[in-house]
Amino acid sequence: MPVRKFRSVEEMKTLAWRRPGDPELARALASVWSFGRRLRPSPLQPGVRKFKSIAEMKSR
């Protein structure tokens, strides 16, 4: 990825967004998700789990 220069932090924030359907967006998503997966300390536990609410699900 090339070096990019900004005149302010606000300018950087606006460039973080891309247009839906932009091929660069798909590449960025694949890269960020893959990086996150590599950083995960333990693998996701396979299977089905059931919860009474989204709050209960997201707290685990």
Place this chain on the structure above:
Amino acid sequence: MDFDAVKRLLAALERERVQYAIFGAVAMGVQGLARFTEDLDLFIAPSAVNVDRLKTALRSVVDDPEIDNITAADLLGDYPAVQYVPPDGSFQIDILTRLGEAFAFADLETERLPFDGLTVSVVTPRGLYAMKRNTVRLKDRADAQALKERFGIKDEGDR
């Protein structure tokens, strides 16, 4: 989360005509902001037929008998939130049929957007903002702020 696995799953949802809407961080991604997430959040229409379609879609991308344990009885009954991870751990989907008293599938504001060669159903920026703005989790509040700034969303009381 494995991008290609998620894409295969979304293609299967489309093929099987599942009534769904992506929300959460993947929805933020489809809307244009790439940020880390471990799960694909899917709001699905609460009907037995739709749950069957979802299971058919899942089985077409993952060979896993555990999928049988995703049931309409649970999702339409006492367990409106079900989490599934396939044997290879390549993704996690959080399936939802109700979100408290505030959001029902029929009330969701959704749109169809391009996603790397597919067209998928996703909650609109305004809908995502409404879902995230009053939640407890810090990252949801950060998402809400990012949506507000990007899409010029106004709260009641904003000038």
